[in-house]
Amino acid sequence: MGSVIIGSGKSLPARIVTNDELGQIVDTTDEWIVPRTGIHTRAIAVHETGTDLGAEAALRALGQAEGGWQREKGAIDAASLDMIICPTLTPDAAFPSQAALIRERIGAVNAVCYDMSCACSGCVYGTSTADMLLAASAADIAAAKAAGRPPRRNPLRRILVVATERLSRLVDWDDRATCILFGDGAGAVVMEWREDADGMLSSYMENTDDADHVLWCDSAFCDRPLPFDAVSDEAARAAAETPCDPYMRMAGQAVFKFATSAMVRCIEEALSRAQLSPEDVALYVPHQANERIIRYAAKKMGMPSERFQVTIDHTGNVSGASALIALNEALVEGKLAVGDIALMAGFGGGLTAGACAFRI
Numbered sequence: 001m002g003s004v005i006i007g008s009g010k011s012l013p014a015r016i017v018t019n020d021e022l023g024q025i026v027d028t029t030d031e032w033i034v035p036r037t038g039i040h041t042r043a044i045a046v047h048e049t050g051t052d053l054g055a056e057a058a059l060r061a062l063g064q065a066e067g068g069w070q071r072e073k074g075a076i077d078a079a080s081l082d083m084i085i086c087p088t089l090t091p092d093a094a095f096p097s098q099a100a101l102i103r104e105r106i107g108a109v110n111a112v113c114y115d116m117s118c119a120c121s122g123c124v125y126g127t128s129t130a131d132m133l134l135a136a137s138a139a140d141i142a143a144a145k146a147a148g149r150p151p152r153r154n155p156l157r158r159i160l161v162v163a164t165e166r167l168s169r170l171v172d173w174d175d176r177a178t179c180i181l182f183g184d185g186a187g188a189v190v191m192e193w194r195e196d197a198d199g200m201l202s203s204y205m206e207n208t209d210d211a212d213h214v215l216w217c218d219s220a221f222c223d224r225p226l227p228f229d230a231v232s233d234e235a236a237r238a239a240a241e242t243p244c245d246p247y248m249r250m251a252g253q254a255v256f257k258f259a260t261s262a263m264v265r266c267i268e269e270a271l272s273r274a275q276l277s278p279e280d281v282a283l284y285v286p287h288q289a290n291e292r293i294i295r296y297a298a299k300k301m302g303m304p305s306e307r308f309q310v311t312i313d314h315t316g317n318v319s320g321a322s323a324l325i326a327l328n329e330a331l332v333e334g335k336l337a338v339g340d341i342a343l344m345a346g347f348g349g350g351l352t353a354g355a356c357a358f359r360i
Contacts, residue, residue, distance in 0.1 A: 009069070038310070
């Protein structure tokens, strides 16, 4: 028994931005970007909202729009969803949650909704949280039945995990170190608890303190003035008068060092918990931050690079949606079949990292 992925979908904005176009904005070139990142193009949401992207990815995962992947034939009724979890850094509103906005758009009238902020690890944190909630609900339902009482918690059978990002809103388009890396989009999976399949085999999540602010973005309203007593302490006053930086900032070398070690460590831990060898995995689906990080992980594990799904060339880094988009493309392209084992890994701001192994 376990949490099985029964649907997968993605959505990318219509506007494709090439490296040459970025070279007209900042001092960079296609020849500089590609060898260092593997990125050729990225999709930018000029007109699409996070709700637009998330809802389209969700409808494809439900089989209600073309371009999705379903484990079995037939569309999934949005009303059958019990919960929607949305990992995102760029919700359309502070509240209602981005998950609630997607719920309304797709007609998931019975779903409880919330967002989670875990940056680029959202793919793993979201699916692992869904798996734990489904498992806990199944145990509660079984215990309630045995005791002849009602369940003590919301019964959960189907959960939609949909990560939607518009990182173009956080990027400083004058900062060539970061603006070349990121794109917009959404990825989604529908997870269902089944008694006759194992689905999620293991998960591992971790956090490392970002004391040096190597990957950081201030809140847009953190320096909003308040109509109360003036600050008397000189140091506190100086801090209060320091304006917030609304843009994403990254210490590239420090993040690269963290990412390479974290991805391999998390993959190895997820494999160990599932009692799998690296060769048991049909396809690794990593967060798409930098192609060099993916190549490093493959080399470190002694695995051919072909066993790692790479989509960063045309998507850029789409934070928590990256690996879910990559998973969808692998499923649609037939790189994974029902019964295969896949492993997803993510790492990002927080600093967060994690990996999960699952059987398709």
